[in-house]
Amino acid sequence: MRKDAGTLRDLQLALQLKIEELRQRDALIDELELELDTKDDLIRQLQVELDRHRSASQHAASSADAASTGESRTKRQAISAEPTALDPSQLTDVTLTSYCKTKESRELIQRALMDNDFMKHLEHGQILTIMDCMYPTSLAKGCCVIQEGDDGSTVYVLEEGQVEVTKQGKKLCSIGPGKVFGELAILYNCTRTATVTALTDIKLWAIDRQGFQTIMMRTGLIKHSQYTDFLRSVPSFQSLPEDVLSKLADVLEETHYTDGDYIIRQGATGDTFFIISEGQVRNDDNSDKQVKTLTKGDWFGEQALKG
Numbered sequence: 001m002r003k004d005a006g007t008l009r010d011l012q013l014a015l016q017l018k019i020e021e022l023r024q025r026d027a028l029i030d031e032l033e034l035e036l037d038t039k040d041d042l043i044r045q046l047q048v049e050l051d052r053h054r055s056a057s058q059h060a061a062s063s064a065d066a067a068s069t070g071e072s073r074t075k076r077q078a079i080s081a082e083p084t085a086l087d088p089s090q091l092t093d094v095t096l097t098s099y100c101k102t103k104e105s106r107e108l109i110q111r112a113l114m115d116n117d118f119m120k121h122l123e124h125g126q127i128l129t130i131m132d133c134m135y136p137t138s139l140a141k142g143c144c145v146i147q148e149g150d151d152g153s154t155v156y157v158l159e160e161g162q163v164e165v166t167k168q169g170k171k172l173c174s175i176g177p178g179k180v181f182g183e184l185a186i187l188y189n190c191t192r193t194a195t196v197t198a199l200t201d202i203k204l205w206a207i208d209r210q211g212f213q214t215i216m217m218r219t220g221l222i223k224h225s226q227y228t229d230f231l232r233s234v235p236s237f238q239s240l241p242e243d244v245l246s247k248l249a250d251v252l253e254e255t256h257y258t259d260g261d262y263i264i265r266q267g268a269t270g271d272t273f274f275i276i277s278e279g280q281v282r283n284d285d286n287s288d289k290q291v292k293t294l295t296k297g298d299w300f301g302e303q304a305l306k307g
């Protein structure tokens with residue numbers, strides 16, 4: 001169903017306002033990023049100082065992420081003092097390797113990822129790829145899997161055995177099979193928030209930072225390009241410049257409704273603008289007593305863009 005020209009003009013005006021707002025926010029973000037860079041430099045200097053004061057024996061004892069090699073090793077020499085996120089330009093260089101697993105292991109890993117508060121919101125495809133790329137490793141009772149304060153390089157799922165999580169020497173909890181750990185440092189690009197020690201001989205599934213971040217970023221970039229393509233396919237948006245489509249794609253989120261769900265109720269305050277990518281929506285507009293059917297590419301909820 002076509003919208004009238006007046007509504008389209010309103011929508012375009014509202015979009016321009018939103019774009020201007022986004023531009024201003026970008027400028028502010030640039031300023032804040034500069035400030036952050038300065039602070040990062042300071043943190044780096046302080047971290048280098050701190051590293052210098054750590055004794056060699058402490059390094060050997062901490063041997064973070066020993067499980068990624070299957071044996072103890074000293075803390076890696078950091079090129080940068082803080083963990084770094086993957087550069088998007090490296091994405092194509094990273095080859096993801098799949099590792100064979102039994103059906104039980106595949107299910108255990110999937111359940112563990114979907115049960116973890118920080119990972120349960122990942123897309124199903126991402127969970128499957130992470131699961132595919134996890135490799136097996138094992139450690140003996142008493143080994144330190146993760147040392148608090150170290151750079152993190154691996155996310156784990158425990159398959160067999162028990163580990164203990166401690167922070168500044170105090171026990172936080174024990175973890176058993178079917179649980180994820182070591183995700184925080186990788187997801188939030190921070191140092192390890194706690195120490196994890198094997199209470200028994202343990203079997204683990206592991207994925208390294210680079211593989212993990214590649215899966216996260218590739219999916220993000222693919223999604224962005226799909227959203228931009230979708231917006232470009234909507235007749236009302238076809239005349240918008242590429243950078244505007246790209247910005248709209250940044251803020252686009254996919255939502256699903258089942259047959260019969262209400263999306264917007266008349267009279268409710270609207271804060272979302274919708275574009276239909278699949279299916280049909282019935283619009284009962286009481287003002288003219290007409291029932292309209294909206295389909296792919298049609299949009300509604302444009303009042304939300306006017307703030």
Ligand SMILES: Nc1ncnc2c1ncn2[C@@H]1O[C@@H]2COP(=O)(O)O[C@H]2[C@H]1O
Binds near residue numbers: 146152181193
């Ligand atoms: N309070 C907690 N309860 C359970 N697990 C924790 C807790 N704090 C930290 N961890 C886990 O211990 C891990 C240490 O390394 P990360 O910080 O990468 O990720 C951390 C979590 O997976």
